[in-house]
Every structure is written in C-alpha cells, then in structure tokens.
Amino acid sequence: MNTNTHAEPDRSLLAHRVLGAKPSATKEMTRLANELKREGRDVIALSQGEPDFPTPAHIREAAKAAIDRNESRYTEVAGTLALREAVARKFERDNGLSYHPDQIQVGCGAKQLLYNALQATINEGDEVVIPTPAWVSYPEMVLLAGGKPVIVRCGAASGFKLTPGQLDAAITPRTKWLMLNSPSNPSGAVYTRDELLALADVLLRHPHVWVMADDIYEKIRYDEAPFATPAAVAPALAERTLTVNGVSKAYAMTGWRVGFAGGPLALIKAMNLVQSQSTSHTSSISQAASVAALDGPMDFLGDFVESFRRRRDGVVGALRNIEGLTCDTPPGAFYAFPGCQGLLGRRDQGGTLIASDVDLAMYLLRSAGVAVVPGTSFELPGHFRISYAASDEELRVALARIAAACAALR
Ligand SMILES: Cc1ncc(COP(=O)(O)O)c(C=O)c1O
The missing domain is CATH 3.40.640.10 (Type I PLP-dependent aspartate aminotransferase-like (Major domain))
Structure with a gap:
C-alpha cells in the first residue's frame, strides 16, 4: 500500500470529472512551505488566506454554551x-x-x-x-x-x-x-x-x-x-x-x-x-x-480592518520599492497582487532562468524562504499573491527577504 499522502493519485482510478481538476494551489504552496519548515528551514508562509486573529470571545462563549446545552x-x-x-x-x-x-x-x-x-x-x-x-x-x-x-x-x-x-x-x-x-x-x-x-x-x-x-x-x-x-x-x-x-x-x-x-x-x-x-x-x-x-457586536471589526490596513500599506509600500515589481493599492480583502513581468527573463545566482511567475514563486520559496502563490494559479500569469494576514514582524522580515532575492536576480 502506498502510504505517501503527497503521492499523485493513480489516474486509472479517477473519474473523468476528477481527472480535469487540480488540487488547491494555495494549499499546495502552504504544504511545500510546511515541508521545508519540517526540514528545519526558516520559512514564512504568506500563501494562506486566513485572518490571524482569535475568534472574538463572545462567539467562543456561545459555542461553549451550545456544547453545555448538548x-x-x-x-x-x-x-x-x-x-x-x-x-x-x-x-x-x-x-x-x-x-x-x-x-x-x-x-x-x-x-x-x-x-x-x-x-x-x-x-x-x-x-x-x-x-x-x-x-x-x-x-x-x-x-x-x-x-x-x-x-x-x-x-x-x-x-x-x-x-x-x-x-x-x-x-x-x-x-x-x-x-x-x-x-x-x-x-x-x-x-x-x-x-x-x-x-x-x-x-x-x-x-x-x-x-x-x-x-x-x-x-x-x-x-x-x-x-x-x-x-x-x-x-x-x-x-x-x-x-x-x-x-x-x-x-x-x-x-x-x-x-x-x-x-x-x-x-x-x-x-x-x-x-x-x-x-x-x-x-x-x-x-x-x-x-x-x-x-452580536461588531466593534472588534474596526480593529481587524485597521490592522489589515496597516499591513497592506506596509506591504504595498515595500513591494513598490522593489525594482521589477508593480503594485496598486488593493481596496479590499487581505491580499496584495503585484505584477512581476519586470523580473521575468532574469536568472538566479545559479544561472537558472526565471521565466514565469511560477518560477519566481518557487525561487522565493527556495532562496528567500517566503511562500507566495503564483498568479498562474489564479489564471492571471505575470503576478503573484501575498497574503498579508500575517504578523507585522513576519511581513517585515518576509518583504525584506523578497527585496533581497529580487535584487539578486540578474
Ligand atoms: C473568494 C473566496 N470565496 C470563498 C472562500 C471560502 O471561504 P469559506 O472558508 O467560507 O469556505 C474563500 C476562502 O479563501 C475565498 O477566498
């Protein structure tokens, strides 16, 4: 029995409907990041789209009460x-x-x-x-x-x-x-x-x-x-x-x-x-x-949104300072989606060509230890996505690493 949970499924087993579908690229990128972490690498995953705040207390209490009411x-x-x-x-x-x-x-x-x-x-x-x-x-x-x-x-x-x-x-x-x-x-x-x-x-x-x-x-x-x-x-x-x-x-x-x-x-x-x-x-x-x-009350939301706004402004500002990237300020959600056309065609320190956003995302993961998701996964190549639902410190370090990695491309 094959116990490797990351192995490709046996295609002869699959229904035609399923053959055409791919696993979630964002989950795949997060999985790769976790794999590198397990190998002892210092990796910052900006690939997953979920708020990093705790669920508000009154909601947690309601769940506990429902459990106690059986x-x-x-x-x-x-x-x-x-x-x-x-x-x-x-x-x-x-x-x-x-x-x-x-x-x-x-x-x-x-x-x-x-x-x-x-x-x-x-x-x-x-x-x-x-x-x-x-x-x-x-x-x-x-x-x-x-x-x-x-x-x-x-x-x-x-x-x-x-x-x-x-x-x-x-x-x-x-x-x-x-x-x-x-x-x-x-x-x-x-x-x-x-x-x-x-x-x-x-x-x-x-x-x-x-x-x-x-x-x-x-x-x-x-x-x-x-x-x-x-x-x-x-x-x-x-x-x-x-x-x-x-x-x-x-x-x-x-x-x-x-x-x-x-x-x-x-x-x-x-x-x-x-x-x-x-x-x-x-x-x-x-x-x-x-x-x-x-x-219930929505007062916590103002703090959520203000935190996200601060992180967005920091991330977008840092991205705009990187030669080869472009980034407009997104008015919603917690993602930045910079264009990376300006970096494509360059080579990394080992001489490997960065021909696409997918190559760039893999390069950032392997050389900078930052997981982002290539635009190709969202059906718009030439970009990549950064989730800024991460701590200010993680974002600061990640953006500095991205900047250094992009500057090292020739
Ligand atoms: C655009 C979009 N729709 C739906 C969802 C799914 O959200 P839920 O956690 O409610 O299933 C997501 C989650 O990332 C999303 O980005």
Whole structure:
C-alpha cells in the first residue's frame, strides 16, 4: 500500500470529472512551505488566506454554551432555523436583501455553497464565466460539476475587474453562471455600485445567465464607499442571483466551517438536495456560534480592518520599492497582487532562468524562504499573491527577504 499522502493519485482510478481538476494551489504552496519548515528551514508562509486573529470571545462563549446545552444532534439540512433567521437579518441589515429563511442555505463554509450551487445546476458542457484573477477553486469546482470554465482575464489596467464588453463577449447560449467575487481574492479589487449596474445591463439582455456573487470578503474593505452586491444593486437580477457569504473572514472563523447563501427558493431547494446527500449540514456547535457572530457586536471589526490596513500599506509600500515589481493599492480583502513581468527573463545566482511567475514563486520559496502563490494559479500569469494576514514582524522580515532575492536576480 502506498502510504505517501503527497503521492499523485493513480489516474486509472479517477473519474473523468476528477481527472480535469487540480488540487488547491494555495494549499499546495502552504504544504511545500510546511515541508521545508519540517526540514528545519526558516520559512514564512504568506500563501494562506486566513485572518490571524482569535475568534472574538463572545462567539467562543456561545459555542461553549451550545456544547453545555448538548446541542449535539443533527440539524436541518439547510441549517438551524435560528441561524437562517440570523442570516436573513444580516442580509436585510447589511445588504438590503430580503430572504425568507427557506431561501437560505447554511453549509460547510462559503466554499460548499458555491460547490452545491454548481452541482445542483450544471449539465455536461454548461459554461461558467469566471473573470480572472479568481480564487483557485472556481474553475476546479466547475470542472468537478462537469461544466466548462470560461476564463476572462482582467488585468491591472481595468483594476482586475470585468468590463461590460468582456462580459458580453464571453456569454454564449451555453452560459449558465457568471461568478463574481468582490472584494476579490487574489486582487483585492472591489466592484462599485456603478460597475455592477453596468454589468447588470448586460446580464438583463441575457436572461439565461445566473449570477453567483461571492461576498465572503464583504467586511474587509478600506474605502468609505458602501458595499455593493448584484442582487441589491439590480433587483431585477435577484431572481437569478445566489448571494454567498459566511463567517470565515469577517469573524476570524475559518476553521469553524460556516458559510451561507441566499437565493431563489427553487435553487436553494436543489442545493439542499445536494447537501442532504453529501455533508448533511455543518457542525451544530459552529451553527450556534455563528448565530452569536451574526447577531452580536461588531466593534472588534474596526480593529481587524485597521490592522489589515496597516499591513497592506506596509506591504504595498515595500513591494513598490522593489525594482521589477508593480503594485496598486488593493481596496479590499487581505491580499496584495503585484505584477512581476519586470523580473521575468532574469536568472538566479545559479544561472537558472526565471521565466514565469511560477518560477519566481518557487525561487522565493527556495532562496528567500517566503511562500507566495503564483498568479498562474489564479489564471492571471505575470503576478503573484501575498497574503498579508500575517504578523507585522513576519511581513517585515518576509518583504525584506523578497527585496533581497529580487535584487539578486540578474
Ligand atoms: C473568494 C473566496 N470565496 C470563498 C472562500 C471560502 O471561504 P469559506 O472558508 O467560507 O469556505 C474563500 C476562502 O479563501 C475565498 O477566498
């Protein structure tokens, strides 16, 4: 028996659907970093996207109370009514969206909501428009559902955002979904209300296209402008929009695995069917904690966002000082996404060519001991992603190492 857990799976074993999909590049980069750490190397991993703050105390207390009340049974597939009501209040309060609790599904992280929706609706060969750079999991989830990811590259010139012209050109009779993520992982781009309205104009001309709005970074924004989400900006789209969000990023609860989505009843029912035959639901204790999160005080968030803002400004400032890199200031999420075209074609001290962002990321890992994720993984080569959800000291050391490693390229 092969006990090497990192070995490639035996391809003859795999279903065709699975053959096309890749493991998560961000998790892979983190794994490589951990491997080097185990070998005794001093490695700083800026590859994983999770807040480094503790979950706020009142949320932890709510979980302990749920354990003590013995809330240890199966819950409803869609999530407890208490949590779905809290989610409905959140959507109303923060986004001006009215969903009946039956129009809400709770799952194991926002990730499962996206997955459920694709599994519930994609037929073989259906197309899903994915503006990139995009979260590594989008194309893979589409492939696992038997669909065809239609990648639309959106570079720095458009603020890494999809333009109405690009959207119009990407839509075909087979298009099922547009996946939109704002603030974006990995670029930190945030769509304004006007930009969403312009995209909505195109979508209103194509009534067969549904919208998956991934708002998981809603609370991690640095501008004053109010948050805009498609179903609220263009109510005519609400009947074909799934609004996805969760507690992972805003409440530092990545490991609790709670996400939620609101959408048309028929879609949510179909998603419940998928979930009922897979995970059933997320943990009852995590659900109780999430009620406390959504209904509780948000005063801690100001500190979270201020810490992230300070780190963002430090990281972006340091990146801009590195010859060969370019970096705009991202208005949301906790990632910087510098362009590295200026460094490609150079050679490291051993004479090895750095031909791509993937080569550069491997070089930074091996020579500088800093793990970043290449833009190729997000379907936008020529860039790399730094997660600044790390301590100020780690970021300071990591950026100094990156600067020295880049300066050593010839
Ligand atoms: C864009 C995006 N959507 C969804 C998720 C998944 O979040 P969750 O932890 O709620 O599954 C992530 C996590 O990194 C993300 O970056």
